[in-house]
Amino acid sequence: MANLREIKKRINSVSTTEQITRTMEMVSTAKIGRALNREKQSEAYRAAITDVMLTVAGDTAAGPSSPLLVNPKTYDCALLIVINSDRGLAGGFNVAVERAAEKRLDHFRRHGAKRIELITCGRKACEYFRHYDDVVMAVEGESDDPTLERARVIASYVCDGFASGKFGRVDIIYYHARNRVDQVLRQERILPLDSEVLHTARGPRANEAQAPQRLTSPFEYAPSASHVLSRLIPSYVLTVVHQALIDSAAAEQGARRKAMHSATENASAIIAELTRTYNRVRQASITTEINEIVGGAAALEEY
Numbered sequence: 001m002a003n004l005r006e007i008k009k010r011i012n013s014v015s016t017t018e019q020i021t022r023t024m025e026m027v028s029t030a031k032i033g034r035a036l037n038r039e040k041q042s043e044a045y046r047a048a049i050t051d052v053m054l055t056v057a058g059d060t061a062a063g064p065s066s067p068l069l070v071n072p073k074t075y076d077c078a079l080l081i082v083i084n085s086d087r088g089l090a091g092g093f094n095v096a097v098e099r100a101a102e103k104r105l106d107h108f109r110r111h112g113a114k115r116i117e118l119i120t121c122g123r124k125a126c127e128y129f130r131h132y133d134d135v136v137m138a139v140e141g142e143s144d145d146p147t148l149e150r151a152r153v154i155a156s157y158v159c160d161g162f163a164s165g166k167f168g169r170v171d172i173i174y175y176h177a178r179n180r181v182d183q184v185l186r187q188e189r190i191l192p193l194d195s196e197v198l199h200t201a202r203g204p205r206a207n208e209a210q211a212p213q214r215l216t217s218p219f220e221y222a223p224s225a226s227h228v229l230s231r232l233i234p235s236y237v238l239t240v241v242h243q244a245l246i247d248s249a250a251a252e253q254g255a256r257r258k259a260m261h262s263a264t265e266n267a268s269a270i271i272a273e274l275t276r277t278y279n280r281v282r283q284a285s286i287t288t289e290i291n292e293i294v295g296g297a298a299a300l301e302e303y
Helices: 004-058 093-110 123-128 148-163 225-302
Strands: 077-083 115-121 135-139 169-177 183-191
Touching (some): 004 169, 004 225, 077 148, 077 225, 093 115, 093 123, 093 183, 093 225, 123 135, 135 148, 148 169, 183 225
Parallel strands (some): 077 169, 115 135
Antiparallel strands (some): 169 183
């Protein structure tokens, strides 16, 4: 059994760790409120521009030959945007994104992609894919406070590559902050638009239980719906990328708060157990000393 000094030293060590994790939990709790407010504001704008995109794309005038609606079974090149955090101590936040990215890469390869380019956002993603040959852009140091300028650089690369026919598919993987507690992994296709999505677009509904209806447009497009659609692409892609970066930042703080809360509770449980062990060892030591004193006194009385 460990002696009192060793137990006391371990209690002090775990107590220090508990103070650190509790502080980090408080910091994440303070940050997540601002991050969620920012995410909610960007989500509203994204929903609006997505409605516009789906309305124009689903219009008959757009035609089935629009490149945004073409869903090829095979493609020579694909682009994957991976978003996670710059720091750890967030539970399985980063690992889940990296595993999902690996599965998505395999999915692209099974569909005949000969080349798959990566855009990594977050130091953890950059480190994980540092040996991958086709990382065309690596963003570090902005996971907790993403900027519109960075999103514009990424969106420009996506739009230029898709417009030139370089990419046949563009996907994005990130964590969505549902609320302060729950985070959901999202894997979304940015381009081309999925034809099935056109039938489940956000539209007017009588109540929440009613199934979504495809939006219809009463407008006439000049010179054509396809032309209007092509002009909407840059704004749509920029909005999706920027909102994903903001959403991931909020989810990161939520995941870290949850991880630090669990770590604090575990540290408290360990301290309680060590304290009970310390008290038992101390009591046993006192009992042993009393027995030795009583035994020594009895021995002296015999003489």
